[in-house]
Amino acid sequence: MVLNERITSIAPSASLEVEARAKAMAAAGEQICGFGAGEPDFDTPEHIKAAAAKALANGQTKYSPTLGIPVLRKAIVTKLQRENGLEYAPGQVLVSNGAKHSLFNLFLVLCREGDEVLIPSPYWLSYPEMARIAGAKPVDVIGKVENGYKISPADLRRAASKRTRVLVLNSPCNPSGIVYTPDELAALAEVAVERNWTIISDEVYEKIVYDGVKSVSVAGLSPEIFSRTITVNGFSKSYAMTGWRLGYAAGPQPVINAALTLQSHSTSGANTFAQYGAVAALEGPQEFIARMVAAFTERRACLYERLTAIPGIRCVRPMGAFYMLPDVSSFGVPSHVFVQRLLEREKVAVVPGESFGAPNCVRFSYACSLKTIEEGMTRFARFVRSL
Numbered sequence: 340m341v342l343n344e345r346i347t348s349i350a351p352s353a354s355l356e357v358e359a360r361a362k363a364m365a366a367a368g369e370q371i372c373g374f375g376a377g378e379p380d381f382d383t384p385e386h387i388k389a390a391a392a393k394a395l396a397n398g399q400t401k402y403s404p405t406l407g408i409p410v411l412r413k414a415i416v417t418k419l420q421r422e423n424g425l426e427y428a429p430g431q432v433l434v435s436n437g438a439k440h441s442l443f444n445l446f447l448v449l450c451r452e453g454d455e456v457l458i459p460s461p462y463w464l465s466y467p468e469m470a471r472i473a474g475a476k477p478v479d480v481i482g483k484v485e486n487g488y489k490i491s492p493a494d495l496r497r498a499a500s501k502r503t504r505v506l507v508l509n510s511p512c513n514p515s516g517i518v519y520t521p522d523e524l525a526a527l528a529e530v531a532v533e534r535n536w537t538i539i540s541d542e543v544y545e546k547i548v549y550d551g552v553k554s555v556s557v558a559g560l561s562p563e564i565f566s567r568t569i570t571v572n573g574f575s576k577s578y579a580m581t582g583w584r585l586g587y588a589a590g591p592q593p594v595i596n597a598a599l600t601l602q603s604h605s606t607s608g609a610n611t612f613a614q615y616g617a618v619a620a621l622e623g624p625q626e627f628i629a630r631m632v633a634a635f636t637e638r639r640a641c642l643y644e645r646l647t648a649i650p651g652i653r654c655v656r657p658m659g660a661f662y663m664l665p666d667v668s669s670f671g672v673p674s675h676v677f678v679q680r681l682l683e684r685e686k687v688a689v690v691p692g693e694s695f696g697a698p699n700c701v702r703f704s705y706a707c708s709l710k711t712i713e714e715g716m717t718r719f720a721r722f723v724r725s726l
């Protein structure tokens with residue numbers, strides 16, 4: 340059977356693959372230490388579940404408007420204004436089936452055949468594939484470990500060409516955990532202003548930051564930046580709502596209108612009663628987030644200490660999100676082989692760095708228990724000694 344080459348040429352998500360393999364091994368009775376999952380191991384707060392359950396009981400079981408239910412879009416507008424200093428009208432907000440879907444819409448809407456998309460690496464593994472699906476060419480802007488994985492305006496200029504059209508920014512970043520300062524972000528975004536690029540700012544980890552660091556919205560850095568930026572956010576990470584599949588994009592009206600049209604022919608509106616849960620997430624008590632971040636802080640300290648105690652490991656200390664990206668190149672094994680052997684021999688699941696544009700690294704998620712980190716790192720250290 341003939342298949343579409345745009346799809347057959349892209350790679351499946353390595354993180355979802357590792358996760359599926361680890362789950363299958365666990366189901367077969369293996370004692371897996373899982374560091375693969377990009378999702379908080381917390382349950383969604385009760386008040387959010389209760390709001391969705393109430394909506395369901397009240398018959399909120401019909402199609403939602405494609406844009407999202409008005410009460411949720413209003414809550415998102417208020418959130419973006421209060422927390423991020425961004426002024427959007429409710430019609431400039433499109434609710435989708437997860438931030439991943441919001442991003443997918445945006446890549447399709449913004450990229451033309453042959454356009455180039457600048458993606459700072461290490462990057463979230465879906466960006467390049469989404470660009471390819473849209474017919475565009477992803478271009479890595481390489482963040483070096485010695486610079487703490489951060490890129491500079493000069494790096495952007497070097498990577499740019501006449502065909503550059505979109506710049507993707509993701510701070511706090513999956514997989515490196517870096518968080519850019521407002522000045523650093525403004526300097527990067529200024530290059531986009533100067534060159535007339537559109538910015539996609541993926542802010543799904545904005546609330547998961549450490550040591551007093553603050554994450555800022557790119558669009559809020561200047562009116563010129565605001566006018567060319569689409570802000571993407573969601574509920575998965577901040578409110579432990581990964582399975583609810585709700586995210587959103589807010590930005591210039593023509594972009595949102597185009598994404599709306601696209602979505603109207605693909606998935607239509609997101610799940611109606613789930614959206615009522617999202618309203619409760621934004622408008623209800625927020626203490627849950629601080630508790631979750633406190634737990635991540637403790638796990639981060641433990642994982643970082645155990646990892647950096649291993650001779651030959653180099654690791655940037657993450658300031659946001661819940662991932663660590665140690666460089667394991669000194670062991671002389673390609674990242675995907677390293678990961679495979681680690682899983683086979685020690686039943687420790689991590690994700691190979693190749694798919695994040697970080698071929699020297701492996702990615703750990705520390706959205707797992709301290710016990711898993713302790714046990715997993717004992718196994719990991721033993722594995723590394725055996726190489």
Ligand SMILES: Cc1ncc(COP(=O)(O)O)c(C=O)c1O
Nearest residue numbers: 377437438439463513573575586
């Ligand atoms: C950087 C980044 N953006 C977007 C997403 C997608 O999140 P959602 O669950 O809202 O689709 C993820 C999920 O892992 C992510 O890491």
